[in-house]
Amino acid sequence: MVVVVGGGFAGFHALRRLEKTLPPESAELVLVNPSDYLLYSPLLPDVSAGVVEPRHIAVSLRQQLRRTRVLLGRATSVDPQAKTVTVTTTEDGGAVDGEHVQHYDRLVLVPGSVTRQFDIPGVAERAHGVKTLVEAQFLRDHLLRQLDRADALPEGPEHDAERRQRLTVVAVGAGYTGTEIVAQLQYWLGSIVSCWARVRPADISWVLIDLATSVLPELGPDLGAVAMDALHRRGIDVRLGVTVKEARDGETELTDGSTIPSRTLIWGAGVAASPLVGTLGLPLQKGRLVVDADLAVPGVDGVWAGGDAAAVPDLASPRWSPAGTSQDQPVTPPTAQHAQRQGAALGRNVAASLGVGRARPTSTATSAW
Ligand SMILES: Cc1cc2nc3c(=O)[nH]c(=O)nc-3n(C[C@H](O)[C@H](O)[C@H](O)COP(=O)(O)OP(=O)(O)OC[C@H]3O[C@@H](n4cnc5c(N)ncnc54)[C@H](O)[C@@H]3O)c2cc1C
Incomplete structure (x- = not known):
């Protein structure tokens, strides 16, 4: 059972890779996401300005990921010992109407980021x-x-x-x-x-x-x-x-x-990693979950992370050093380009952990947007 938390750029591309790579009988794929679409957020300003229709930046997860079971809800906690994720479901308006405990063998944490507000009054x-x-x-x-x-x-x-x-x-x-x-x-x-x-x-x-x-x-x-x-x-x-x-x-x-x-x-003043990763009690770098170059969460069996929620080592940066610690290494910026590449790498590396293909670090290209 492979569970992916977050159906954005990283989660979508992780599952796409897993669907292509894994034989159907080798693992069940589950996606936990509050909506049934991938939101193409770089085009949100175009929606505000009426240049693009809203539905054109919402990609149906059920249509695009045919082998994945989409569980509509929000992960609220992870128990790495029991290998479970607690998921709450909500009704229209956001009222919580149910809770579900989902078992995993492999977990991919890619819940993205939230708007940073700095506690300024009003x-x-x-x-x-x-x-x-x-x-x-x-x-x-x-x-x-x-x-x-x-x-x-x-x-x-x-x-x-x-x-x-x-x-x-x-x-x-x-x-x-x-x-x-x-x-x-x-x-x-x-x-x-x-x-x-x-x-x-x-x-x-x-x-x-x-x-x-x-x-x-x-x-x-x-x-x-x-x-x-x-x-x-x-x-x-x-x-x-x-x-x-x-x-x-x-x-x-x-x-x-x-x-x-x-x-x-x-x-529009920046983003902070999803609060979910802060609840895990694992090392963070500026609020983002620390991961290895192959996107595995160190010391936790069967858990990977990427995208805006993770501090992914930027191997292409001149400041990166094999001797550096997780707290002083340069990390990739929170962009869709990085999240998409990391998603594909997550899919490849999780598949490798199930005996299909070989794990490799994420692509090292550094770019701005
Ligand atoms: C207005 C705007 C413009 C941008 N423009 C650009 C650009 O031009 N180029 C560029 O490269 N990047 C751009 N970005 C940044 C880019 O959108 C993000 O870096 C990218 O979406 C990160 O991908 P991700 O998969 O980590 O997270 P996301 O794509 O945000 O996906 C995270 C998913 O997880 C879900 N989720 C959150 N919490 C939970 C939970 N607890 N349980 C389950 N699911 C959860 C979310 O609902 C979402 O579906 C822009 C962002 C914004 C907001």
């Missing part, structure tokens, strides 16, 4: 995430509603403050997610705003903020400067070296003491 309640399909669509509807409401305000200076709030968009995180979402949304709203009689593209303000001192630091200083230039030319107010101090109704206060009147706060 952010959890007021900021829009862009991590799920529902959030992406909700953001789109929210922005359209702000245009409608701003357009419907009577003329006159007494309504200027509300108008400014409704037409100001603040995004936090000048990495890929925040920068891409601001760029996409600005283009989209600019192209449709002529449908409203009293709002012009110039009336909509865009603010992108980050604690870092450059935009897109993942791309290095030269490309970061090009991106900064492009954002400025498009009229986006980029504020670096600051972050949110508090999110309140109708305004966002920054750590430099300034306040931005706005009803739209978008949170």
Whole structure:
């Protein structure tokens, strides 16, 4: 019995490889995932901007993984001694309606990551995430509603403050997610705003903020400067070296003491490994589960991990050393490209543990996105 927890990039590609490699009689394959689709998250900003239809970025797990039993639910704990995973199932609205204990012989932990919020007052309640399909669509509807409401305000200076709030968009995180979402949304709203009689593209303000001192630091200083230039030319107010101090109704206060009147706060400021891996009592590196180069969890029989939830040694990095410890080794960044490659490696290595093929480390190519 091979159980995979998480049906994202890593889990999907692990199972695809296992289905291709393992003879049907050699193992039963089970996938635990809260939804019955693989979410192609790099295209979530395109869903918010209406460039892509939501269903086009949701790949049916049941259609694509014909040999795998899909168990809809969320793993809440793992018992490596008993070799079991506890899975809760939920009803519409998220209420837990059942619990199931699933036995495994081999376990692949790939539950991905969650949005990082840094415990800033008001952010959890007021900021829009862009991590799920529902959030992406909700953001789109929210922005359209702000245009409608701003357009419907009577003329006159007494309504200027509300108008400014409704037409100001603040995004936090000048990495890929925040920068891409601001760029996409600005283009989209600019192209449709002529449908409203009293709002012009110039009336909509865009603010992108980050604690870092450059935009897109993942791309290095030269490309970061090009991106900064492009954002400025498009009229986006980029504020670096600051972050949110508090999110309140109708305004966002920054750590430099300034306040931005706005009803739209978008949170794209990085991710943290799924909380599930923190419950295992196993070594972590910055919250991600430590694994060997072949993606096995050291010292735990029959458990592997990869993707955003795992600290996978980056063998291609010049900083990697065979003598390094799990805490100071460079690890692969949390990207779909790495998760997909690691998924295929997980499938290959789990199959090898069942006597089919040979285990190898994950592909070592390092890349940004
Ligand atoms: C807006 C956005 C834009 C991005 N753009 C890019 C890009 O352009 N290029 C790029 O390479 N990467 C991009 N990424 C990052 C990329 O999406 C992730 O690195 C990748 O999805 C990680 O794959 P994964 O398999 O580890 O996790 P995921 O793909 O997140 O899959 C994890 C799965 O596990 C499920 N799960 C979570 N907890 C549990 C549990 N307890 N039990 C069972 N299942 C669970 C989740 O529901 C999910 O289905 C982007 C991410 C976002 C949010």
